[in-house]
Amino acid sequence: MARRAVPRPQRGNEGHGRRLTEAFEALEAFPALAESRNRLLRLTRDQHASTGDIVAAVESDVALVIAVLRIANRAQSPQRGKIASVPAAVDVLGAAGIEALASRAAVFDFFERTAAWDAAPERFRLHALSAQRAADRLVRELPFDDRDELLISALLHDVGKLVLEHAYSGYPVEVHAAARTPEERIRSERLELGVDHALVGGVLARRWGLPARMASAIERHHADDACGEAAIVRLSDMLAHYGNGLPIDSAQLLKIGRTVGLSSDSLRAVMYDLPGTGSAGPRRRMEPCPLSAREIDVLRELAEGKVYKQIASELNLSTSTVRTHLHNTYGKLGAVDRAQAVLLATERGWI
Numbered sequence: 082m083a084r085r086a087v088p089r090p091q092r093g094n095e096g097h098g099r100r101l102t103e104a105f106e107a108l109e110a111f112p113a114l115a116e117s118r119n120r121l122l123r124l125t126r127d128q129h130a131s132t133g134d135i136v137a138a139v140e141s142d143v144a145l146v147i148a149v150l151r152i153a154n155r156a157q158s159p160q161r162g163k164i165a166s167v168p169a170a171v172d173v174l175g176a177a178g179i180e181a182l183a184s185r186a187a188v189f190d191f192f193e194r195t196a197a198w199d200a201a202p203e204r205f206r207l208h209a210l211s212a213q214r215a216a217d218r219l220v221r222e223l224p225f226d227d228r229d230e231l232l233i234s235a236l237l238h239d240v241g242k243l244v245l246e247h248a249y250s251g252y253p254v255e256v257h258a259a260a261r262t263p264e265e266r267i268r269s270e271r272l273e274l275g276v277d278h279a280l281v282g283g284v285l286a287r288r289w290g291l292p293a294r295m296a297s298a299i300e301r302h303h304a305d306d307a308c309g310e311a312a313i314v315r316l317s318d319m320l321a322h323y324g325n326g327l328p329i330d331s332a333q334l335l336k337i338g339r340t341v342g343l344s345s346d347s348l349r350a351v352m353y354d355l356p357g358t359g360s361a362g363p364r365r366r367m368e369p370c371p372l373s374a375r376e377i378d379v380l381r382e383l384a385e386g387k388v389y390k391q392i393a394s395e396l397n398l399s400t401s402t403v404r405t406h407l408h409n410t411y412g413k414l415g416a417v418d419r420a421q422a423v424l425l426a427t428e429r430g431w432i
Contacts, residue, residue, distance in 0.1 A: 100248040100249070101244065101248055101276075101281065103247075103248070104243075104244040104245070104247035104248040105244060105284075105285055105288060107247050108147075108240070108243060108244060108247070108285060110187045111143075111144045111147060111187070111202070111243065112144055112186070112187040112188050112189035112202055113142045113144035113145050113148075113183075113186045113187070113188055113189065114142050114144070114188070114189055114190075114202070114203070114206065115188040115189065115190045117138070117141050117142035117144075117145060118142070118145070118183055118186050118188050120138050120141075121135070121138040121139060121142075121145060121179070121183045122180065122183050122184065124138050125176050125177075125179050125180035125183065126180065130176075132168075132171060132172075135171055135176060135179060136167050136168050136171050139167050139170075139171065139179070140167050140232075140236075142206065143202075143205060143206050143209045143210075143236055143237070143240075144186065144187075144189075144202065144206075145183070145186065146167060146233065146236060146237070147237065147240070147289070148182055148186060149167060149170045149171065149174065149179065149182065150164060150165075150167070150170050150233065150289070150291060151289040151290065151291070152170075152174065152178075152182060153169070153170035153173045153174055154170075154289065154290040154291055154292075155290050156173055156174070158173055160173060161290075162290050162291075162292065163292055164292070165227065165229065165230035165233060165291070165292045165294070165295050166227075166229030166230055166232075166233060167229070167233070168229065169229075189202040189203070205239065205240075205242065205243055208239060208321055208325075209235075209236045209237070209238075209239065210236070211321035211324055211325055212235045212236065212238060212239075212314075212317045212318050212320075212321040213232050213235045213236045213317070214321075214324075214355070215235070215316075215317040215318075215320035215321050215324065215351075215355060216231050216232055216234075216235035216313065216314065216317040217232060218320075218351050218354055218355060219313055219316060219317060219320070219341075219343070219351060220232075220313075222343060222347045222350075222351060223313065223341055223342060223343065224342075225310070225313065230292075230294070230295060230310075231310060231313060231314070233295065234295050234298040234299060234310060234314050235313075235314050235317045235318075237282070237286065237295075237299055238279075238282065238298075238299055238302050238314045238317070238318055239278060239282065239318070240282045240285055240286070240299065241277070241278030241279055241280065241281035241282030241283070241284075241285060241299070242278040242282075244278070244281045244282070244285060245270070245274065245276075245278055245281060249274065252274075253266075256269055256270055256273045256274065257269050257270075261328045262322075262328050262329055262330050262333075263303070263318060263319060263322060263329065263330075264303075264330055264333060267279065267303045277303065279299065279300055279301065279302055279303040279304075280300055282299045282300060283296050283297065283299050283300020283301070284300070286299050286300070294310065295310075297310075297311065298310040298311045298314050299314070302314040302315040302318065303315060307337075307340070308340060308341075312337055312340045312341050313341050315337055316334070316337045316338060316341060316343075319333070319334050319337065320334075320351065320352065320355055323352060323355065324352075324355035334348070335348065370429070370431045371413040371414070372410060372413060372414075372426070372431060375396075375406060376406050376407075376409060376410045376413075377426075377431060377432060378396055379392055379396065379398075379403055379406040379407060379410070380407070380410055380422060380423065380426055380431075380432055381432050382395055382396065383407065383419055383422070383423060384423045384426075384427070384432060389403050389404060407419070407422075410422055414426065
């Protein structure tokens, strides 16, 4: 079968720019899964629903996350353009604002597809959630200062693919052709289109007013010199492919793992955990953590079954200092012993 030509942009090609602009505008109405939207509406109308329930419902759907972050970052508030997590966005918009947003949201039903998007929303959602699960697993191995932001960056990392799919009829099948790994596909996009989905995704994130660091992570997650958040997002993307049985470049996986400070043994442990995971982990609670960073460190060691002397040795502390940290921890959590302290902190997502 002859391969259909995909229009390649030339410098100054107004048609190319117009295609992308129209695709950017179309993403303003990217549809949420009907079930996700309906569940969110039920929660916003339930007086007994907690903020955590609403946050979890939003986070279950990429389109809802996009809409909530976009609107929250455009709202007139001190946090305008700085909101990088769903909890912060829900706090700005409130339950009434979330309900209004969900009521207006376009929806997608896998069994009743529309000509505009076909199955793209569901394909995108499944990979996005896989990448988010991978990022959530990675953050347990890596020192990173904003887990919530990283999870959203991982969720939205491929949003540029939706733009390209809307702009070019030959995307992704004809553009990617025989390309199999993420690296091969990004090269094909650059060759055929002159742009790639990561670059386009970063532009879109900035159009939406998302925080600069998040937009940069999306834009640079396929860059050869990606580091920090962008590199963790790239690793999450590769692990999502691996977890779903898709081909990846093992040498590149190891290289990116080392870039973010992950040993080969830690990377193997992450890869072992990923297949078959059904969620991003236990639901996060909205209560702020009352523990200091050092108290959390000590409690994590305690959760692994270590005794005071072992914890002191691991953290380079004295045994009496470990006892003091744990005494303070029990008081802050209202726990009567180590088992209850570990249980409470784990349930609330603090360790």
